[in-house]
Amino acid sequence: MADLRIDFAGIRSPNPFWLASAPPSNSGAQVQKAFEAGWGGVVWKTIGAPVLNVSNRYGAWHYAGQRMLAINNVELISDRPIDVNLREIAEVKRNWPDRAVVVSAMVESKPDAWADIVRRIEDTGADAIELNYGCPHGMSERGMGSAVGQVPEYCEQITGWVKQAARIPIIVKLTPNITSIVSPARAALAANADALSLINTINSIVGVDLDNLEITPNIGGKGGHGGYAGPAVKPIALNMLSALGTDEIVSRSAVPISGMGGISNWKDAAEFLLLGAGSLQVCTAVMHYGFRIIEDLCDGLSRWMDSKGFRTVAEVTGRSLPRISEFKNFDLAFRAVARINPERCIKCNLCYVACNDTAHQCIDLIANDGSAVQPLSYGVRENGKASAVDSRPQPRVREEDCVGCRLCYNVCPVERCIEMVELPPCRPSTTWDQLSKSEPAVTEDWEAMKNYREEKGIHIH
């Protein structure tokens, strides 16, 4: 069995899965229950400045019958008395010495306030502190949360104050509500942060109620932007995670990164690890299904690691990062075409309509006699199961015209029906970068491009 233990900036936990700083880690009783279920660690819900919360805190995005593909919230940091939180943190850590207990903190942007909260957290015996520079709502209006995370200078300054006061590791949690995630990360590193975590929630308005025209969620007739999280944000999180992993300064620093943002199952978890995460934080999936999901997170990840021959989480971390590149380095001669397996095809024609209406018009409908036919070509008096099924044409890709856009592959509802087949290149391998150096005119002038295409036999219809 794979070894799921991690050592993350000196923080040890029996598996890489931590509850993210959020409602699931709001109290000692909840964290106790989570640890009983098997969670490797917790990032306690942010403690710090005094707050009051409102009702109707969570909105959600549901789609096509699937509940909560994303959640949106205007809940603030912990509204429980800070002493109660600190006492429970101490109790939990005492009872669960093998689990990671990280405390998220957010106070006013004053050195004394930060020094004070650091000392009080350290007194609990907690393993580390996560600086919440991410909350996009409420706290940011008071100069905290993302108001800090969006300004690299503030990140550096406050991280500096904290590092001066702290003896335990400091994790800086980044907000995604920024143009370049690298800038605040570098700022945190400049102030000697021990680790980074990302992403916090994304600015969002989750919807409008079409009955009463109120914003969702409706808070006494008003609504506003909240933090967006859950399965729908995963691709954004993966991109930001890999942006850190591929940044020269961040990667050279070798500080570990705790990844989060839409992790719902072990497959998501593995992807975060492969793109550079050293630990993983989960919130929305737990809010949807409860602490019990930890069982398959560990079980699935462990079995996948075994199947791939990975012995430790550290071996997985960052494994796919070297494959992250940029468009200019992609091989322009690489060639793949879609191929539809008629044995598996159910003839729903979703590939056909997607390709013909919105992509590159290279899927035909082939009748039983081998001829290409137009859709909706049956007569008004033709009907019945046999007529509909027996005469139904088979979608087929005209490979010579297929640009390999992969849209059909993505819309096909049948597993392993459409395959993207790699074909031998028709011309020597080259990249845009190479081309712009060797033949700069081609990349700047349509006429030169036309000549280049003719010379290379590139035909675009």
Added chain:
Amino acid sequence: MFQHPRMTAREEPLAELLPPLTDHEALVEANRCLFCYDAPCTHACPTHIDVPRFIKKISTDNVIGSAATILDANLLGATCARVCPVQELCEGACVLGAEHKPIMIGRLQRFATDYVSARGIDIFKPGLHTGKNVAVVGAGPAGLSCAGELAKLGHRVTVFEKRPFPGGLSTYGIISLREPVPVSLAEVESIRRLGVEFRTGLALGQNLSFPDLQTEFDIVFLAVGLGATPALDIPGEEHIVDGLEYIEASKMDRSSLHIGRHVIVIGAGNTAVDCATVGRRLGAERVTIVYRRTADEMSAYPHEFEFAKAEGIEFRFLAQPTRVVATISGVAGLECASVSLGQSDGSGRPAPRPIPGSEFIIPADQIVKAIGQEKWLSSGSLQLATDRGFLRVNEEFETSLPGVYAGGDAIRAHGSCSTVMAVQDGKLAAAAIHRSLARNSDEEVAA
């Protein structure tokens, strides 16, 4: 307004078999639909309802739009949602049928059409009056469909019906377990609200004159359906109950319906299964379907056969009725001869050959026959050309008499009769009639 003579009780043994889908069930099922392009369900539907479109609209909470999509292609969408053999049509063609469960298209259609019906929402408005008058004879599915479509186009339509209630087989001949009478009558009302006039109790050739119709109306559309159940020509036939009357009594006048303890139903079509179901559900201890061929040749749909077996209905195959055994106290049984199957006959099925001396008696105290219907018998007296006894029409649904059109079971010389086919006939005939009336108007203007 036509109202059902007696409202259906809650514990009604012939209450509608499938419960309506709840909002949530409909949403989940609608979301399961793949939204195929040029979908086979739409191809398979004789009225070519845009099935993925109406289902998608349910999933987006646009249920009125969904009903509009259905009714645009099929004015009798509420009836068809219930009585269509969906296994042979839309659901049978569903791409999810092969490895999964097909989408419950019929029940989703019912969800959408019931939604507007329950709220009294009219999808269509009468068209601006064209000054043209059309007589529709017969208020069954073909007649209603044609009448409604013509009214949408602004023609003044009068429907003549020989029975007290419109709706044809939907009202009288489909057991209420599949379609309750109020559903059929609600559809009639929706067509009446398009401006169609209904005149009931008028039978062509009896108290309704065909020449008068031809004189008074610009067009006559004959949607007269089929005739009576044919005779078996066996001794004691007078003791045999007509299957359609048996079903009609179960729907319209239960108190007049006698149910035997052991009921025999002769025939093996869908009506036979319906009769057997009526007998079974209304108290018969045993119900036996007697058929002279085997399960392979029966004309009931496979799913109807399965349904009948689940109802506890017994089957006696390869038995040809030869005589009703009657005593002073009534029916005592049905004498049948064993049958061997010979060469294929004119119907394409093996000819049943009674084996001499093989007669045996099945005890029964009630015998019902459901062996199809005869052709409409008045065609000859009206000088209308026929094809194998059915009214002959051209591609435009026009009979041999100019200005006289026909559709529905009365013209079904080929293929099997069904409600949805009749609806499509009515719809296509209405379009043809409209074209013809428009041509005539042009000629009048030109003259």
